[in-house]
Amino acid sequence: MENGDGSVTGAGAVGSAGSLGLRVGQAVFSSASLLFMSVGVEFFSYTAFCFLVTIMGLVIPWSCTLAMIDVCSVFVGCPLRVPGVMVIVVVGDWVLSILSFAAACSSAAVIDLLLQFHGSQCSPRFCGRYQLSAMMAFLSWFLTTASAIFNFWFVASL
Numbered sequence: 001m002e003n004g005d006g007s008v009t010g011a012g013a014v015g016s017a018g019s020l021g022l023r024v025g026q027a028v029f030s031s032a033s034l035l036f037m038s039v040g041v042e043f044f045s046y047t048a049f050c051f052l053v054t055i056m057g058l059v060i061p062w063s064c065t066l067a068m069i070d071v072c073s074v075f076v077g078c079p080l081r082v083p084g085v086m087v088i089v090v091v092g093d094w095v096l097s098i099l100s101f102a103a104a105c106s107s108a109a110v111i112d113l114l115l116q117f118h119g120s121q122c123s124p125r126f127c128g129r130y131q132l133s134a135m136m137a138f139l140s141w142f143l144t145t146a147s148a149i150f151n152f153w154f155v156a157s158l
Helices: 018-036 046-074 082-114 126-158
Strands: none
Touching: 018 046, 018 126, 046 082, 046 126, 082 126
16 A cells, blocks of 8 residues: 555554554464463473464564564654565564464364363363463464565565
8 A cells, every 4th residue: 555655555564553453462362372371281291282382482572572663663653664674574474373373273183182082181171271272372373374464465565
């Protein structure tokens, strides 16, 4: 999209209000996934759950850092439009998107396996928390993928 001054802005690219919303959503859903998986639950018994905790632990600072850049761009008016930096953001978004999807899928598969044993391997309290964590990870993945697509579209239009 073109502004009145001739500059180009992407709807959800870094430095826009849309990007700020996506980043805040990523941070909230990743934090929720991490909390549901790690507080009061014995997640460390399963590798897929450890992978999910690790990836969500990477998504949170990435999203918070880019949200701070978006806040600066939106409210102060110093947009980030350096092509080299935008490429790093696109690559980071894509890598974290793929890893988030892999972690959410592997966790969901392990939860399904645990539930197929009719709860003998997983108490209802633990399985419920595991399911909530996987669901939050999928929501975080969706928002991360949306950010990656918007930023890729913006970089391609530079």
